[in-house]
Amino acid sequence: MAQEGQQHPLSIYFFIWGLLFVLSFFSYMVDYLNLQGGLRWALILLFMFLKAGFIVSIFMHLAWERLALKMAILAPPIALMVLVCLMAIEADYTFLTRIVFFGEGAPLPVHH
Amino acid sequence: MSEAALTDTGEVLPVGTKGVVVDFSADKQAFQVPWGKAMMWFFLLSDTFIFGSFLTGYMTVRMSVTDAWPIPSEVFALSFGGEPIPLILIAIMTFILISSSGTMAMAVNMGYRKDRNKTFWLMVATAAFGVMFVSMQAFEWTKLIEEGVRPWVNPMGAAQFGSTFFMITGFHGLHVSAGVIYLLVIAFRVKNGFYEKRGGNYEIVEITGLYWHFVDLVWVFIFAFFYLW
Numbered sequence: 020m021a022q023e024g025q026q027h028p029l030s031i032y033f034f035i036w037g038l039l040f041v042l043s044f045f046s047y048m049v050d051y052l053n054l055q056g057g058l059r060w061a062l063i064l065l066f067m068f069l070k071a072g073f074i075v076s077i078f079m080h081l082a083w084e085r086l087a088l089k090m091a092i093l094a095p096p097i098a099l100m101v102l103v104c105l106m107a108i109e110a111d112y113t114f115l116t117r118i119v120f121f122g123e124g125a126p127l128p129v130h131h
Numbered sequence: 132m133s134e135a136a137l138t139d140t141g142e143v144l145p146v147g148t149k150g151v152v153v154d155f156s157a158d159k160q161a162f163q164v165p166w167g168k169a170m171m172w173f174f175l176l177s178d179t180f181i182f183g184s185f186l187t188g189y190m191t192v193r194m195s196v197t198d199a200w201p202i203p204s205e206v207f208a209l210s211f212g213g214e215p216i217p218l219i220l221i222a223i224m225t226f227i228l229i230s231s232s233g234t235m236a237m238a239v240n241m242g243y244r245k246d247r248n249k250t251f252w253l254m255v256a257t258a259a260f261g262v263m264f265v266s267m268q269a270f271e272w273t274k275l276i277e278e279g280v281r282p283w284v285n286p287m288g289a290a291q292f293g294s295t296f297f298m299i300t301g302f303h304g305l306h307v308s309a310g311v312i313y314l315l316v317i318a319f320r321v322k323n324g325f326y327e328k329r330g331g332n333y334e335i336v337e338i339t340g341l342y343w344h345f346v347d348l349v350w351v352f353i354f355a356f357f358y359l360w
Contacts, residue, residue, distance in 0.1 A: 029240055036233040043229060047222045050204050050359050060360075067355035071348055078236050078344045080337070085136060086147055087154035088162050088172070095176055099183040106187050110194035117197050124197035 027083075035077045042070045136163040171338045175345045178306075182349050185302065186356055189295040198289035203358045206287065207271065221358050224267050225350065231260035232347045235340045242336030247321050250336060254318035257343060261311040268304045272297070296357070303353060306346050314339060 046066040049059060076082040081089055117123045136144040144163065145153055154161050162169045193200055208215035238253035275296070279286040282294040317339050320326060326333055 029237065032233070032236045032240070036229070036236070039229045039232070040226070043222075043225050046355065046359060047218065047225075050218055053204075063355050063359050067351055070351045074232065074344055074348050074351065078232055078347075079341055085144075085150055085154060085163055087151045088164060088169075090151060091162070092172055092176065096179060096183070099180070099187070102183070103187055103190065106191045107194065110191040113191075113195035114197065117195070124199075 031077065035073050038073060039070055042066050042073075046070075165334050167334060167338050168341070171341045175341065178345065178349075182299075182302070182352070185295075185299050186352060189299060190356070192291045192295060193289075196289045196291060200289050201285065201287040201292050203360070206275070207358060218358055220267055220271060221354065224264055225354055227260050227264050227267075228347045228350050231257045231264070232344055234260065235343045239337045239340040242321065242333035245331065245333065247324070247327075250333070251318050251322040254314050254321070254336070254339070258311045258314040258318070261307050261314070261343075261346075265304050265307050265311070268300060268307075271300070299353060299357065303346070303349055306349070310343050310346050313342065 043066075046063065049062045049066070054062065075092075081092060135146075136150075138144060144150060154163065160166075204217035205215075207221055208217045209219050210216065234253045234256045238250050238257060241249040241253060275293075280293040280296070282297055284290050285292045317335055321333070321336065326335065
């Protein structure tokens with residue numbers, strides 16, 4: 020049985036904690052500054068993945084676990100991301116067909 | 132930084148990809164962690180699929196409706212007698228949840244140092260932050276319900292906004308509430324020496340921490356996809 024109770028200096032947790040506040044502030048600024056389009060999407064996703072990454076790897080300790088456990092945890096969410104891509108393609112198609120065949124809401128600027 | 136994993140006979144297990152092969156071909160157990168930790172990770176994986184399905188469904192609905200989708204920064208703005216500040220309550224809620232993750236991480240550390248008193252108070256602080264979060268979410272709900280948003284209708288635009296909002300934040304709020312109860316139960320057990328009688332093993336604090344960090348993690352995704360997008 021592997022040794023448990025690996026302790027790391029508290030300072031690393033404080034540093035990441037501070038970083039999470041900073042990243043959250045940046046995420047909030049994306050909206051406050053009313054950035055739009057590709058830049059908005061890119062920054063939202065970047066800060067989101069950075070925050071998620073730090074929480075999982077440091078706070079949830081995954082960085083220090085064995086590779087087998089890391090792979091078991093990280094592979095399913097990758098499968099989920101494949102689902103997200105497929106559903107995005109389908110949703111886009113549904114949207115277009117609703118406009119073309121049902122003549123729905125074309126003049127409205129839809130907020131994606 | 133990490134201690135090497137050992138077999139029952141004391142040999143050091145290989146790391147990296149070789150370690151993956153050795154782990155998965157082992158005869159007793161695949162994951163060299165206490166069973167409680169492994170089970171909590173597996174539960175969190177299943178929960179990832181639940182929230183993942185909800186968020187994917189929300190994405191699909193939002194992308195495919197032709198009705199206007201309400202703009203979150205306007206819907207969730209609050210004014211304190213002046214200009215409405217966009218998303219201010221959500222920003223505060225995020226701040227609170229991140230603070231709670233910090234107190235939780237410290238509690239785990241204190242637990243391994245066997246400082247029962249500090250562990251107890253840090254877990255109680257984490258739970259208190261959780262209660263604050265749920266209260267604010269409840270306030271958001273009442274505000275939206277007052278404005279006529281329902282799971283089946285929405286005066287501000289697409290009817291699906293209500294159902295996705297209430298379902299996703301509702302499930303998340305439920306998880307936070309359950310986490311608060313879980314935290315308090317474990318905190319009091321730590322304080323009362325329950326784990327001293329069982330050999331002084333405080334892994335349970337780390338396992339509780341895994342659940343709580345997951346709750347924060349889900350909020351990171353909800354915050355990005357629902358409120359910011």
